[in-house]
Amino acid sequence: MPGYADDIALAHLLADAADAVSTARFRALDLRVEAKPDLTPVSDADTAVEREIRALLAAHRPGDGLLGEEYGEEPASGPDGRRWVVDPIDGTKNFIRGVPVWATLIALLESDRPVAGLVSAPALGRRWWGALGEGAYAGPDAAGGAPIRVSAVRDLADASICYSSLTGWESTGRLDAMLQLMRDTWRSRAYGDFYGYMLLAEGALDVMVEPELSLWDVAALVPIVTEAGGTFTDLAGRPAPSGDAGTENSAVASNGALHADILSRLGQPTEH
Template sequence: MTDSMENVSQPVRERLEFGLAEARNASKLILRYYHAADLSVELKADESPVTAADRGAEELLRKAIEKAFPDDGILGEELGETPGTSGYRWILDPVDGTKSFIHGVPLFGTLVGLEFEGKCVAGISRFPALDEVVYAARGGGAWWQKGTATPTQVQVKQTNQISESLFCYTAAELFDRVGARSVYDSLSRKAKVSRGWGDCYGHMLVATGRADLMVDPLLSIWDAAALIPIVSEAGGLFVDWTGQESQTGGNGISMTPGLKDAVLELTRPAVKS
């Protein structure tokens, strides 16, 4: 942790420090399955894949949280919700980018978001195969740590034109799924560079100043909760397609502030009422 985190309330700071340690522990479990020849893959009801790494990592995180903060709520992608009474709720996506994980691509991450009374106050995005983590708490800045190196504070780029931007996305067919292929086509055509570096990795590219724009047509709360404080503390915007900062909007955009008007001009009309 860094000195600037002293500006963060003690309860949030304690939970962030704890979350960083437990996300590292979850990484060790996940990496035991990474590149495993006998990895078993199941399909959930929505046709998305799930593995023992997803379930095992979430179980590890939940047990640790329940022991350390028994009054906190927990919501996880794989194991549902446990209500709490403290006002804090942990939101977990143990392997964001399971398809990348299954194929041996190292751009998957573990997302740990923290809410207090419904507001996202801290977020962790750890990349087990890269041994990197990006994290933030409201008022404490956004930080990027590689291995055991000293964390460095990060800021988004100051790009004001889509024509000068690096635009990231997860998969073009997701835009088709929500009837918004025109958004993808327009951004791909207008951007200087378009790349499918997706899932949480694309959003962290924006937060760390390596990309300018990441657009997701479909996001669940466990995909978004950790991203909001990280991107915002890096000086960027994380909003849904209507322009609202929300972990429940069903979609999401991470971007430099200078792109807001031009991007929302494309996404707002594509939102189904």
């Protein structure tokens, strides 16, 4: 991976450190959980992981910018404007309830475009990573990675789709469309958070959709899905995500063959 080899190697280093912190706190009896101003939960593991990643990036890439979910943004001081985007624990609600489906998400953006991403899910014993023009991979670690590829399913009636909770679809006026899409597909499951996108990249399912996301929720996922041969846009069909930390994003990720059909069904609100 000549173009982004050093960046992916660093992302693995960051993930190693993050995994050591998060796994030590997973199912810990003294885990501390608080509510953030938006009423979403944050654990002491979330904040500890982000502090560890920030310290490592300051040492290895002092000129790069950094946006983290828990501690905000540090602008880039280097001339190229590169920026790392980190979600220390994606799936905090799973984490605090002892559900092993959670991960650290690490992305590198250039000109607000995600060019490299890594997802590490230590409780599942698996990582996924990819970089622009260099393919997508999955395995237990960097040494054990193998290429991954999206499915070849072309008909919605044969497709397995994944989605976020239905309350988000209701709040954006697309609940009826989402329910009909579920009826029209072979199988629908709400695996949630990062996991649906990674199953899509591996070809285990064919579509993953979410109506409301922050930049740190999605930036790392885009290079992995697209380098695995998939398509990743927002609900309006625009390239996702927005590089603005304050902008709410949506996501439609697919194997490509089903993308236009999904957008036609979910692109416009239908409820008032």
